[in-house]
Amino acid sequence: MAQIIKTLADVLDKTGTSVKIKHTNEIGWTPVLTFYMKSYAELVEMGLGHPVLTANNANSAVYAEIDGKVVGHILYNILDDQIKTAWIILSAVDKDYRKRGIYNLMHTQFEKFIKANGSKKIASHVHINNRARQASCESAGMKKVWYKMEKDI
Secondary structure, three states: OOOOOEEEEEOOOOOEEEEEEEEEEOOHHHHHHHHHHEEEEHHOOOOOOOOOOOOOOOOOOEEEEOEEEEEEEEEEEOOOOOOEEEEEEEEEEEEOOOOOOOOHHHHHHHHHHHHHOOOOEEEOOOOOOHHHHHHHHHHHOOOOOOOOOOOOO
C-alpha cells in the first residue's frame, strides 16, 4: 500500500498556535514512527507499556504537527468486524505540548475520519494506572466497558 498523507484540518490549540491535523494510512518511515517510538519508550519507563503495542504498516495514524514537528498522534487499526471497530493502539501528546487541547483536536478529526470511512465504534486498551490516558478517553466520550483480570504465578 502506498503511503498517503493528507491534512484533515488546520485548527488552533488553546494557546492560539496553528496545528495541522493529518492522517497517514501507514506509519513506516514517516515522522509519526519516530514520535511513536519515543512515546512508547516513555510508557515503558513509567511501567505503563503493553506488550501488544506494535507499530507496523497495517496501522494508520491521525497526528498533529506544529511548524512541521509531530507533537501528538493517535495510532489505530480498523478491525475487520461487522462495525469496523477502530482500535486505538497508542495515543500520545509530546510533554512540551500538553494541556493545550491537542489530544481533543486530534480525536475530533480522528472520529470524523473513521466515521466517514464506515467505523461505528472506537475502542482502546488502557493501563489501569494510566490516569492521564483514562482522563483523555473520558474527555473524548469513551467509557469503561470491561476489566482484564490477571495473576502472576
